[in-house]
Amino acid sequence: xxxxxxxxxxxxxxxxxxxxxxxxxxxxxxxxxxxxxxxxxxxxxxxxxxxxxxxxxxxxxxxxxxxxxxxxxxxxxxxxxxxxxxxxxxxxxxxxxxxxxxxxxxxxxxxxxxxxxxxxxxxxxxxxxxxxxxxxxxxxxxxxxxxxxxxxxxxxxxxxxxxxxxxxxxxxxxxxxxxxxxxxxxxxxxxxxxxxxxxxxxxxxxxxxxxxxxxxxxxxxxxxxxxxxxxxxxxxxxxxxxxxxxxxxxxxxxxxxxxxxxxxxxxxxxxxxxxxxxxxxxxxxxxxxxxxxxxxxxxxxxxxxxxxxxxxxxxxxxxxxxxxxxxxxxxxxxxxxxxxxxxxxxxxxxxxxxxxxxxxxxxxxxxxxxxxxxxxxxxxxxxxxxxxxxxx
Amino acid sequence: xxxxxxxxxxxxxxxxxxxxxxxxxxxxxxxxxxxxxxxxxxxxxxxxxxxxxxxxxxxxxxxxxxxxxxxxxxxxxxxxxxxxxxxxxxxxxxxxxxxxxxxxxxxxxxxxxxxxxxxxxxxxxxxxxxxxxxxxxxxxxxxxxxxxxxxxxxxxxxxxxxxxxxxxxxxxxxxxxxxxxxxxxxxxxxxxxxxxxxxxxxxxxxxxxxxxxxxxxxxxxxxxxxxxxxxxxxxxxxxxxxxxxxxxxxxxxxxxxxxxxxxxxxxxxxxxxxxxxxxxxxxxxxxxxxxxxxxxxxxxxxxxxxxxxxxxxxxxxxxxxxxxxxxxxxxxxxxxxxxxxxxxxxxxxxxxxxxxxxxxxxxxxxxxxxxxxxxxxxxxxxxxxxxxxxxxxxxxxxxxxxxxx
Numbered sequence: 001x002x003x004x005x006x007x008x009x010x011x012x013x014x015x016x017x018x019x020x021x022x023x024x025x026x027x028x029x030x031x032x033x034x035x036x037x038x039x040x041x042x043x044x045x046x047x048x049x050x051x052x053x054x055x056x057x058x059x060x061x062x063x064x065x066x067x068x069x070x071x072x073x074x075x076x077x078x079x080x081x082x083x084x085x086x087x088x089x090x091x092x093x094x095x096x097x098x099x100x101x102x103x104x105x106x107x108x109x110x111x112x113x114x115x116x117x118x119x120x121x122x123x124x125x126x127x128x129x130x131x132x133x134x135x136x137x138x139x140x141x142x143x144x145x146x147x148x149x150x151x152x153x154x155x156x157x158x159x160x161x162x163x164x165x166x167x168x169x170x171x172x173x174x175x176x177x178x179x180x181x182x183x184x185x186x187x188x189x190x191x192x193x194x195x196x197x198x199x200x201x202x203x204x205x206x207x208x209x210x211x212x213x214x215x216x217x218x219x220x221x222x223x224x225x226x227x228x229x230x231x232x233x234x235x236x237x238x239x240x241x242x243x244x245x246x247x248x249x250x251x252x253x254x255x256x257x258x259x260x261x262x263x264x265x266x267x268x269x270x271x272x273x274x275x276x277x278x279x280x281x282x283x284x285x286x287x288x289x290x291x292x293x294x295x296x297x298x299x300x301x302x303x304x305x306x307x308x309x310x311x312x313x314x315x316x317x318x319x320x321x322x323x324x325x326x327x328x329x330x331x332x333x334x335x336x337x338x339x340x341x342x343x344x345x346x347x348x349x350x351x352x353x354x355x356x357x358x359x360x361x362x363x364x365x366x367x368x369x370x371x372x373x374x375x376x377x378x379x380x381x382x383x384x385x386x387x388x389x390x391x392x
Numbered sequence: 393x394x395x396x397x398x399x400x401x402x403x404x405x406x407x408x409x410x411x412x413x414x415x416x417x418x419x420x421x422x423x424x425x426x427x428x429x430x431x432x433x434x435x436x437x438x439x440x441x442x443x444x445x446x447x448x449x450x451x452x453x454x455x456x457x458x459x460x461x462x463x464x465x466x467x468x469x470x471x472x473x474x475x476x477x478x479x480x481x482x483x484x485x486x487x488x489x490x491x492x493x494x495x496x497x498x499x500x501x502x503x504x505x506x507x508x509x510x511x512x513x514x515x516x517x518x519x520x521x522x523x524x525x526x527x528x529x530x531x532x533x534x535x536x537x538x539x540x541x542x543x544x545x546x547x548x549x550x551x552x553x554x555x556x557x558x559x560x561x562x563x564x565x566x567x568x569x570x571x572x573x574x575x576x577x578x579x580x581x582x583x584x585x586x587x588x589x590x591x592x593x594x595x596x597x598x599x600x601x602x603x604x605x606x607x608x609x610x611x612x613x614x615x616x617x618x619x620x621x622x623x624x625x626x627x628x629x630x631x632x633x634x635x636x637x638x639x640x641x642x643x644x645x646x647x648x649x650x651x652x653x654x655x656x657x658x659x660x661x662x663x664x665x666x667x668x669x670x671x672x673x674x675x676x677x678x679x680x681x682x683x684x685x686x687x688x689x690x691x692x693x694x695x696x697x698x699x700x701x702x703x704x705x706x707x708x709x710x711x712x713x714x715x716x717x718x719x720x721x722x723x724x725x726x727x728x729x730x731x732x733x734x735x736x737x738x739x740x741x742x743x744x745x746x747x748x749x750x751x752x753x754x755x756x757x758x759x760x761x762x763x764x765x766x767x768x769x770x771x772x773x774x775x776x777x778x779x780x781x782x783x784x785x786x787x788x789x790x791x792x793x794x795x796x797x
Contacts (some may be wrong), residue, residue: 026703034710041714044729051727096581097756098763099746102724123576129583130753132591134724136537139578146576174516174551175471177543178523184530189723192533201710208706216702301427301611304705308607309435312712316446322588323532326452328445348531355498 013229013240017213021244030205030212031245035252038201039259046190053081054134056103056142057092060085066112070149074105077141096128103127103138105145115153123149133189147173183267183352191266195351196320196344198256199279203286203340204311206249210290211307213241214381215300223385234382238374242287249287253279261351269354278346278364285339285370295377298384314340342366407637414641421612422645427701431608436653439600440661443593448665450587454482455538458493458502461486465513467550471524472506474546480538497529504528504539516554534588582754583668590667594752595721595745597657601650602687602741603712606694609646610704613695626786635784639692639776646688654680658752671752678758679747682768686740689775696782719745743767 021027058074060067075082084101086092092104106124114121125142127135151173184191217223230236257275261268268275293310294303316322317331318341324332335341342363349355349363374381422428459472476483484502487493496502507525515522526543528536583590616626626638658676662669698704717723718736725746728736736742743764750756758765 026706030706034707038710038714041732042717045717045723045732047729048727051724053726054724055726093581094760097750097754097760099725099750099761120575124579125576126579126581128754129580129586130591130594130749131721131724132583132586132588133722135580135583135586139580143576143578146578150576173521173548174554175522175524175547177540177547178525179540180525180527181530181536182527187530187533187536192530197713201713204710208709212702212706300702301705302430304702305427305430308705308709309439312709313442313446315713316443320532321592322447323452323534325455326449326534328448331446344531348529349498352530353497359498 008229008231010230010236010240010243013226013237014243016226016229017241018244020213027209030209031248031252034205035198035202035256039198039256042194042197043190043259043264046194049186049188049190050079051134051137051189052078054079054103054138055081055083055101056105056138057084057086057095057101058082058105058107059087059089059092060107061109062107062111064112066115067107070107070145071105073148074141074145077145079137080141096126101128102131102134103142105142183269183354190264193320195260195266195347196318196340197315198260199253199282199343199347200311200315200318200340202249202253202256202279203282203314203343204307206245206283206286207290207293207307207311208304209245209249210242210287211294211303212300213245214238214291214294215298215303218298218385218388219300223388227382227385234378234385235374238291242291246283246287249283250280253283266351268351270350270357274350274357274360275347278343278350278367281364281367282339282343285342285367288370288373289339291381292373292377295374295381295384298381298388310338314338317341318344320344336366339367339370407634410634410637411641411644414638415644418612418642418645421615422608422649425611425615428608428611431604431611432649432653435604436600436657440593440597440657441664443596444589444661444665444667447587447589447592450589451480451585452532452534452538453479455480455504455535456484456502457481457504457506457539458496459483459486460488460490460493460505460507462510463508463512467513467516467554468508471508471546471550474550475506475542478542478545481542493527497527503531503535506539506543582670589665590753592722593665593667594662594749595716595719597661598683598745598748599712599716599719599741601653601657601684602690602715602739602744603708604653605646605650605687605691606708607704609688609691610695610698610708611701613692614698614701614703617698618700626783626789635780635787638783638787639689639779643685643688643692643779646691647684650684650688654684658748662752668753670755672755672757675751675756675758676748679751679761679765679768682765682772683740683744683748685772686768686775687744689772689779690740692779693775693782696779696786715739715741716745718742721745721749737767738771740768740771743771 021031056074058071060071071082071085074080080103082105084092084095086095086104089104089106092101092106095101096104104126106126108121108123111121111123123146125139125146127139127142129135181187217226226241227234227237230240254276257272257279260266261272261275289310290307293306294300297303297306317324317327317335317338319325319327319335324335324341327335346360346363349360350357422432457475461468461472472483472486475481481504483506485496487496490505490507493502493505493507497505505525505527507527509523509525512522512524524543524547526539528539530536580586620626658680659673661667694704694708718728718732718739719742720728720736725733747756747761747764747768750761751758
């Protein structure tokens with residue numbers, strides 16, 4: 001009797017799985033090393049938050065005290081660094097094609113003289129749209145610079161006419177925009193990207209490990225033995241097998257949160273509970289999707305390919321870089337099929353904006369809804385486990 | 393002397409015929425294996441289409457914004473109307489107070505708030521500087537950008553008109569000078585609408601080529617070792633006895649296949665989705681040669697460490713995200729910490745993406761990408777040697793197992 005208790009049931013299967021996990025370093029790599037590498041990589045990569053000192057070229061054909069002053073002011077912006085003083089636009093453009101600069105600031109010949117005499121000379125600036133982040137940041141600095149340049153000339157003209165400063169500013173720039181980027185006032189890219197990339201990698205690894213640990217039973221012809229341990233009850237077999245992974249991945253997910261919201265102090269308006277429960281639900285929802293994958297394609301390599309492709313597409317379709325609302329309606333609907341999408345929406349509502357839990361309830365229940373998937377395809381999986389022969 | 397020479401030519405002849413034998417065998421291996429076929433054909437075929445489809449709209453249009461207008465004046469309404477008229481922003485409603493507007497953000501009915509204080513119109517009419525406040529949901533930077541650019545444009549345009557209107561006494565030309573002493577123009581080169589697909593998809597194309605090679609070749613290596621009784625990479629066969637023939641024969645197979653893949657990925661896909669492509673095809677071709685060589689030899693080197701056919705998928709897929717950021721196309725290379733920069737020099741996709749985007753999208757010639765081009769050749773050379781070493785080691789192992797040494 002005591003023999004039976006040891007050999008059968010959920011706990012025995014879990015013990016068997018833990019032994020497997022410890023026997024091969026592949027598990028160790030996928031569950032701990034890969035997430036750890038990713039966390040270290042992305043947080044150290046973007047530790048500045050915003051890229052600083054992006055190289056630009058200036059073409060100063062005016063070359064007067066005024067224009068040199070303009071260049072110095074442009075250089076003083078934290079995001080901009082003037083690295084090249086080109087004598088012609090062509091020279092600057094070639095530097096851009098060599099990847100040495102992301103922007104070109106062009107001051108025409110006779111600029112200072114024309115500006116003060118009211119001939120309206122034109123400043124031009126160029127950004128390399130191939131590098132979107134660098135181009136956007138430089139665009140901002142160079143545009144501000146140009147407005148300021150106009151302002152300082154206007155100021156000179158105005159004070160020459162003896163107007164008070166408040167009135168001159170009212171004339172030069174009657175309306176100013178006061179921006180409030182709620183939740184991320186520093187426009188920190190690390191906050192913006194890593195809050196979704198890192199859980200995305202977690203989701204990818206959960207997909208892969210779930211598919212692998214089930215598919216490998218078919219491959220090594222041990223599926224029948226595994227099922228026998230739960231006396232043929234599929235859900236018990238699955239629960240026993242996957243619980244060790246649930247525990248490890250949830251801990252890994254919590255560690256990621258600890259690094260993001262503790263160590264890096266990223267915005268966490270809602271407190272810990274909503275985001276940690278979202279991480280846990282992301283893990284089990286991804287496991288459910290993993291079971292679905294191997295049930296539909298019960299060959300290890302095909303199941304894993306499915307997991308790879310689905311996991312990689314998540315990074316794009318989740319909409320943290322390019323918003324889902326900007327995508328084709330078909331894709332907007334399809335994005336619902338990715339657990340990471342719901343996690344992302346919870347993160348935005350809870351951690352970033354600190355909204356009422358009420359607004360995220362749909363997303364929490366969608367994540368729970370993924371747990372239905374294994375029941376839909378259970379029959380298929382059981383058949384595969386019992387009858388499938390691995391063909392190398 | 394004569395004898396030596398004829399023996400040498402015999403060896404070369406035998407070597408060349410072995411290279412082609414191995415080349416043929418590897419072709420058979422690839423087409424027998426559905427897993428490899430997925431990564432060599434299906435993924436490079438479908439992925440570019442999927443990504444192009446995801447990012448096909450390029451920019452965000454009609455980002456939803458709500459207005460809170462405490463000024464309730466002609467000017468504030470005009471401001472909001474003009475923001476609505478821009479292509480990037482759509483005003484979805486007007487709220488009484490900020491509480492109501494925030495609730496619309498909570499419900500995702502809007503992603504930004506435009507707030508006019510009660511002083512807005514008064515300030516403007518008195519000739520003082522007036523402030524408009526913009527609150528944005530930061531879940532997507534593209535929304536933020538759309539709101540910021542549109543409202544800034546409107547504030548400049550409307551501001552200029554107001555200045556002219558408030559000073560009817562001066563002549564037209566003098567107005568313009570006072571309002572706008574230094575006009576400026578901005579040009580986004582190479583990707584004029586600053587589109588997302590045009591920026592990211594070329595990088596993804598290069599990455600897909602490299603990663604599918606690593607996965608596919610890794611699977612072939614893993615399978616070979618699984619099938620082999622002694623878990624060695626090299627079969628016991630008289631054709632497989634020279635390192636050089638194996639490495640050359642196999643890499644030739646991959647090269648032939650990937651030339652086809654590249655034609656699809658870099659010439660047909662960009663045309664299907666009309667991405668900016670001003671690069672010279674000859675330059676692209678020249679640049680691809682070392683890139684493919686480096687990626688193939690890297691894959692062959694890594695395949696030596698794969699003990700089962702599934703391990704490449706488990707081990708290498710997550711690196712795609714890392715390699716994309718290492719390339720410096722999204723996160724600028726000047727801001728990549730030194731350690732990671734050095735690490736990036738070992739990955740063909742780093743110079744591959746840098747060079748390809750500049751040739752393809754920015755129309756650079758070979759001399760403008762010389763650094764990347766040289767680095768790729770160095771990588772190809774280094775990984776060729778390492779692939780040879782791996783296979784050499786495996787051959788010795790096979791021979792030992794067979795008792796030939």
